[in-house]
Amino acid sequence: MSVLKQLQDIVGAAQVLTGEAMDPYVVDWRGRYRGQALAVVRPASTQEVADVVKVCVSNKTPIVPSGGNTSLCGGATPDDTGRAVVVCLARLNKVRAIDTDNDTMTVEAGCILQAVQEAARGADRLFPLSLAAEGSCTIGGNLATNAGGTQVLRYGNTRDLALGLEVVTAEGEIWHGLRGLRKDNTGYDLRDLFIGSEGTLGIITAATLKLYPLPVAQRTAMLALNTMEDAITVLSRARAGFGASLTGFEVMMGPVLQAVVRLFPQQRLPFEGASAQSPWFALLELSDSESAEHAQGRFEAVLGAAIEDGLVTDAAIAENIAQSKAMWHLRESIPLAEAELGKSIKHDVSIPISSIGRFVQVTNAALQKRFPGIQHIVFGHLGDGNLHYNVARAPNQTEQELLASQYDVYQLVHDSVHAHAGSISAEHGVGQLKRDELTRYKSELELKLMKQIKTALDPQGLMNPGKVLQA
Incomplete structure (x- = not known):
């Protein structure tokens, strides 16, 4: 019996896609990678996922797990051999249980x-997990990439929000690890192996996640600043003044937000005059568990002192939910503005917060020396040291000319990240985009241990081949 017929027997013929019906599943969100597949299979239960994996294993057919297909690194895109089966988990979409006593x-x-x-x-x-693609990304993909987002400062990455997992292994067995425990020291932490592995070790089919009380009050403010160093100092003061109540601290280059309001006239900066042309902006959010008055008082004390000391040149505090959403909408529109401006070379990096100012200064200068006129698009989650350090074409440069230099740009930026004790992937994963870069920045021992884990859990090398690790 053919592989396709076996898959149809498991999930039904309508849920095994071939031909043009596969097109949305074999190209990545950015349109950077396009592959081919034998079929796209849409199981509706964990048992069906396990049965699909068993068929693939028995036929030595590669397996590519897929969720919302919002990967920025080609992590869910098959290669061009046409041998793989894409396993789309979109039909596994139930909330199985909510336990408010256990949160x-x-x-x-x-x-x-x-x-x-x-x-x-x-x-x-x-x-609390929140990111720009939250209307289309899936929990499975969030777990597979250990996604971050805007509230990592307070709540951590997706790994920190997961207590237990249900996983279909590379041999088609089901690991029932959906424990709602905050303490479980009974051996190796298998959960953390699968989280962030990008489907290369197994397929996550369900998760037990942490919940938190809803905040009593929130305060949002946008700040105008002169330098990245000033933003770092304000962050330090906000941490001291707000403690765990500080849930978000974003930083954005001035020209980046100015491009947003130019391209999307329905949006506007909450500043006028010179403040609207500031070199840098910050967006911070406080979530208070006591009262709106308590939140406002803490906000005014910390921001007032920062203004008096010249660290903040202007501040706009949201007076209602609509204004807060408008501020966050400005931040979340940056990727859309980038797309309008044309292709860019994107970097998702993390740097020790104390070194970020120096990193931006040194790397900007090195890029300008090597590629005069190139434009810097720098924004990200300053609170956890994660920058989206992107590079756009110079005014006299075509997109093709920019992309022709992308390897040299990657190497320059990533070498600078490494020199500042950072990581070349903060929250987007490795996928196929950064796979080969790992050999430059990870030690031989790290790569050896990673390959040993891969071999132990996926001995045939069928799980999402070509992602994270070289074959």
Whole structure:
């Protein structure tokens, strides 16, 4: 019996896609990678996922797990051999349980992140993972890449929000690890092996996630600043003044936000005159568990002192939810503005916060010396040291000329990241985009240990081949 017929017997013929029906599943979100597949299979249960994997293993067919297909590194795109089966988990989209006494919820991997947030809120709880693609990305993909987002400063990456997993292994067995425990020291932490592995060790089918009380009050402010160093100093003061209540601290180059309001006239900066032309902006959010008055008082004390000391040149504090959403919308529109401006060379890096100012200064200068006139698009999650350090074409340069230099740009930027004790992937994963770069920046021992883990859990090398590690 053919592989296709066996797969159809498991999930039904309508859920095994071939031909042109596969097109949305074999190209990545950025349109950078396009592959081919034998079929796209859409199972509806963990048992069906396990049965699909067993068929693939028995036929030595590569398996590419897929969720919302929002990867920025080609992590869910098959290669061009046409041998792989893409396993799309979109139909595994149930919220299985919410336990408000234990502050946990158990959800399937195909649940859209926004739906998980809404289900938690419906139970008067907060699931804090938040990122620009939350209306289309899935929890399985978030776990597979250990996604970050805007509230890592307070709540951590996705790994920090997961207590237990259900996983289909590379041999088609089901690991029932959906434990809602915050303490479990019974051996190796298998959960953390699968989280961030980008589907190269197994397929996450469900997770037990942490919930938190909804904040009593939130305060959002946008700040105008002169330098990145000033932003770092304000962050330090905000941490001291707000403690764990500081849930977000974003930083953005002035020209980046100015491009957003130029391209999307319906949006506007909450500043006028010179403040609207500031070299840098910061966006911070406080979530208070006491009262709106308490939150406002803390906000005014910390920001007032920063203004008096010349660290902040202007500040706009949101007076209502609509104004807060408008500020966050400015930040979240940066990727859309980038797309309007044309292709760019993107970097998702993390740097020790104390070194970020120096990194930006040194790297900007090195890029200008090597590629005069090149434009810098720098923004990101300053609170956890994660920058999206992107490079756009010079005014007299074509997109093709920019992309022709991308390897040299990657090497220059990543060498600088490494020199500043940073990482070349903060929250987007490795996928196929950064796979070969790992050999430059990880030690031989690290790579050896990673390959040993891969071999132990996926002995045939069928799980998402060509991602994270070289074959």
